[in-house]
Amino acid sequence: xxxxxxxxxxxxxxxxxxxxxxxxxxxxxxxxxxxxxxxxxxxxxxxxxxxxxxxxxxxxxxxxxxxxxxxxxxxxxxxxxxxxxxxxxxxxxxxxxxxxxxxxxxxxxxxxxxxxxxxxxxxxxxxxxxxxxxxxxxxxxxxxxxxxxxxxxxxxxxxxxxxxxxxxxxxxxxxxxxxxxxxxxxxxxxxxxxxxxxxxxxxxxxxxxxxxxxxxxxxxxxxxxxxxxxxxxxxxxxxxxxxxxxxxxxxxxxxxxxxxxxxxxxxxxxxxxxxxxxxxxxxxxxxxx
Amino acid sequence: xxxxxxxxxxxxxxxxxxxxxxxxxxxxxxxxxxxxxxxxxxxxxxxxxxxxxxxxxxxxxxxxxxxxxxxxxxxxxxxxxxxxxxxxxxxxxxxxxxxxxxxxxxxxxxxxxxxxxxxxxxxxxxxxxxxxxxxxxxxxxxxxxxxxxxxxxxxxxxxxxxxxxxxxxxxxxxxxxxxxxxxxxxxxxxxxxxxxxxxxxxxxxxxxxxxxxxxxxxxxxxxxxxxxxxxxxxxxxxxxxxxxxxxxxxxxxxxxxxxxxxxxxxxxxxxxxxxxxxxxxxxxxxxxxxxxxxxxxxxxxxxxxxxxxxxxxxxxxxxxxxxxxxxxxxxxxxxxxxxxxxxxxxxxxxxxxxxxxxxxxxxxxxxxxxxxxxxxxxxxxxxxxxxx
Numbered sequence: 001x002x003x004x005x006x007x008x009x010x011x012x013x014x015x016x017x018x019x020x021x022x023x024x025x026x027x028x029x030x031x032x033x034x035x036x037x038x039x040x041x042x043x044x045x046x047x048x049x050x051x052x053x054x055x056x057x058x059x060x061x062x063x064x065x066x067x068x069x070x071x072x073x074x075x076x077x078x079x080x081x082x083x084x085x086x087x088x089x090x091x092x093x094x095x096x097x098x099x100x101x102x103x104x105x106x107x108x109x110x111x112x113x114x115x116x117x118x119x120x121x122x123x124x125x126x127x128x129x130x131x132x133x134x135x136x137x138x139x140x141x142x143x144x145x146x147x148x149x150x151x152x153x154x155x156x157x158x159x160x161x162x163x164x165x166x167x168x169x170x171x172x173x174x175x176x177x178x179x180x181x182x183x184x185x186x187x188x189x190x191x192x193x194x195x196x197x198x199x200x201x202x203x204x205x206x207x208x209x210x211x212x213x214x215x216x217x218x219x220x221x222x223x224x225x226x227x228x229x230x231x232x233x234x235x236x237x238x239x240x241x242x243x244x245x246x247x248x249x250x251x252x253x254x255x256x257x258x259x260x261x262x263x264x265x266x267x268x269x270x271x272x273x274x275x276x277x278x279x280x281x282x283x284x285x286x287x288x289x
Numbered sequence: 290x291x292x293x294x295x296x297x298x299x300x301x302x303x304x305x306x307x308x309x310x311x312x313x314x315x316x317x318x319x320x321x322x323x324x325x326x327x328x329x330x331x332x333x334x335x336x337x338x339x340x341x342x343x344x345x346x347x348x349x350x351x352x353x354x355x356x357x358x359x360x361x362x363x364x365x366x367x368x369x370x371x372x373x374x375x376x377x378x379x380x381x382x383x384x385x386x387x388x389x390x391x392x393x394x395x396x397x398x399x400x401x402x403x404x405x406x407x408x409x410x411x412x413x414x415x416x417x418x419x420x421x422x423x424x425x426x427x428x429x430x431x432x433x434x435x436x437x438x439x440x441x442x443x444x445x446x447x448x449x450x451x452x453x454x455x456x457x458x459x460x461x462x463x464x465x466x467x468x469x470x471x472x473x474x475x476x477x478x479x480x481x482x483x484x485x486x487x488x489x490x491x492x493x494x495x496x497x498x499x500x501x502x503x504x505x506x507x508x509x510x511x512x513x514x515x516x517x518x519x520x521x522x523x524x525x526x527x528x529x530x531x532x533x534x535x536x537x538x539x540x541x542x543x544x545x546x547x548x549x550x551x552x553x554x555x556x557x558x559x560x561x562x563x564x565x566x567x568x569x570x571x572x573x574x575x576x577x578x579x580x581x582x583x584x585x586x587x588x589x590x591x592x593x594x595x596x597x598x599x600x601x602x603x604x605x606x607x608x609x610x611x612x613x614x615x616x617x618x619x620x621x622x623x624x625x626x627x628x629x630x631x632x633x634x635x636x637x638x639x640x641x642x643x644x645x646x647x648x649x650x651x652x653x654x655x656x657x658x659x660x661x662x663x664x665x666x667x668x669x670x671x672x673x674x675x676x677x
Contacts, residue, residue: 101510101513103477103480105407106409110438110440137609138609154554154556155555155579155609156555156556156607156609157553157558163607180554180555183402209554234556234562237558237565238558242574244541244576245574246554247508247509274566275563275663276556276560
């Protein structure tokens with residue numbers, strides 16, 4: 001098993017004909033992901049690398065049975081794309097787009113709450129269940145199938161952590177980047193719930209960063225988990241009040257600091273990797289005990 | 290994106306929110322003229338992006354136009370240092386000259402997005418004129434909160450509930466409710482990330498007045514507000530920060546002397562953290578982005594080399610979409626435009642790493658190669674002259 005995506009995932013790509021969309025769709029297909037449809041308004045009836053392209057998501061779902069969507073639509077139109085996927089009833093929507101206006105996301109999240117749809121992102125690298133399915137822009141070859149679940153707010157730092165795990169001979173069940181924006185769909189807690197229930201996942205690696213309270217919320221949930229969590233929080237050296245790249249990575253008030261987050265996770269029972277170079281090492285020690 | 294108080298007040302006024310009478314001045318003479326037009330006691334307020342202006346000497350009261358001109362001459366041209374600025378402070382080019390007004394009560398009104406709930410939240414308090422973070426930490430019960438459901442938007446009952454909660458006089462309930470509704474309209478229509486009126490005052494004749502105003506705009510929504518470009522004041526921002534913004538780079542200058550250039554925000558923060566763990570201080574946060582072009586890498590590397598504080602630098606790249614050979618080419622191009630005077634440690638892995646390493650080796654640049662993150666951090670700290 002694994003969570004969110006696997007060999008049964010039938011992927012639709014919104015924005016499949018754009019430069020980023022086409023590039024990453026090909027990489028996902030090369031990894032083995034079943035891409036069944038693409039959507040680009042105005043290009044319906046054409047095809048992309050053998051994948052049929054539709055004008056509308058609803059039509060694409062009806063004709064292909066797509067059960068997940070990956071969105072590569074520019075920020076000005078991305079909220080509309082998420083809502084279109086949700087309206088068509090696609091249960092899993094992965095939005096890669098960075099830079100969506102916050103108030104657009106307020107509307108999106110409010111609508112999604114009324115439907116049972118999981119949104120991953122926005123501003124995220126996506127989801128991968130190694131050896132089964134990749135939906136996103138991570139380098140697939142650094143992953144290895146196994147039983148550690150990885151969840152993170154970051155992109156390349158997740159690759160760093162995954163590569164360290166793989167070097168230690170520790171494979172992954174599913175790796176999820178939940179996104180670096182202040183308003184996201186699926187949260188740390190949502191993912192931890194899924195990992196807790198997943199039979200294959202034995203250990204969880206959580207990578208947090210400054211800003212917001214997602215790590216503290218995760219810590220509350222970790223207290224009741226049967227599976228162990230290894231955590232790293234980046235941004236101990238970040239100054240307050242400055243946005244560190246990610247829109248959500250900004251310290252406002254003490255709850256946003258790395259120190260508070262680390263303390264919350266530690267006292268909830270998580271094992272803390274104090275250096276980003278030792279995430280794999282710490283995971284191996286915990287994994288072997 | 291931040292804007293000045295006087296610009297925020299101009300926007301509020303367009304939405305029917307009462308602001309003090311006054312005007313903005315770039316010279317002491319202009320300040321004197323505005324004070325004469327207003328008559329009576331005036332307040333001179335330095336226009337800078339930072340808060341805490343009063344304590345830093347950026348807000349003064351003048352009894353006469355002559356005094357206004359004199360005080361303005363002290364404020365305009367000064368570098369204002371507050372708890373929110375660096376030690377060098379920020380330059381003051383303009384002052385806002387306003388009617389002092391007669392204050393009966395000072396209230397607080399603010400709107401932000403609550404990221405936990407994913408909703409806008411209107412906050413109001415009778416503890417106006419104070420640092421609201423402090424009020425929230427010490428006496429959270431003094432802050433009233435109303436979350437706005439985007440499906441129904443702002444409704445009059447919400448304004449009434451807040452107005453009653455603030456213990457307004459009967460005849461002030463309606464105007465206060467309307468004012469809050471108008472402030473919410475500003476928040477929504479202007480794509481704000483923060484609107485704050487602190488204090489929102491009740492004047493001695495029972496009127497309402499936005500005595501101070503802060504409006505931050507959502508950077509992600511700038512594409513639908515083309516007019517915001519005019520509001521930007523580059524004198525309030527760090528030169529290197531501006532240079533970075535021009536090239537679409539995410540750059541923040543810090544106090545240390547070990548520079549770094551990284552792809553991805555999380556990895557960039559982690560790189561800063563490990564430099565500190567090994568015993569040195571990072572000079573900057575610099576994220577070239579996930580899908581940077583060769584040109585972006587060149588610009589980023591030049592930016593890094595342009596900081597005179599930097600004694601050694603670490604380039605940490607986890608190639609995915611961004612290929613290592615692109616990074617190498619960008620660095621080599623940058624070295625032609627800007628001489629490399631400090632030791633550079635490079636750690637690369639991922640896509641096309643062999644090609645990237647080969648290019649760097651053949652370039653003859655004084656580069657120290659590292660195997661992994663820890664090795665890289667140790668090497669860069671050694672290169673700067675050790676820890677401490």
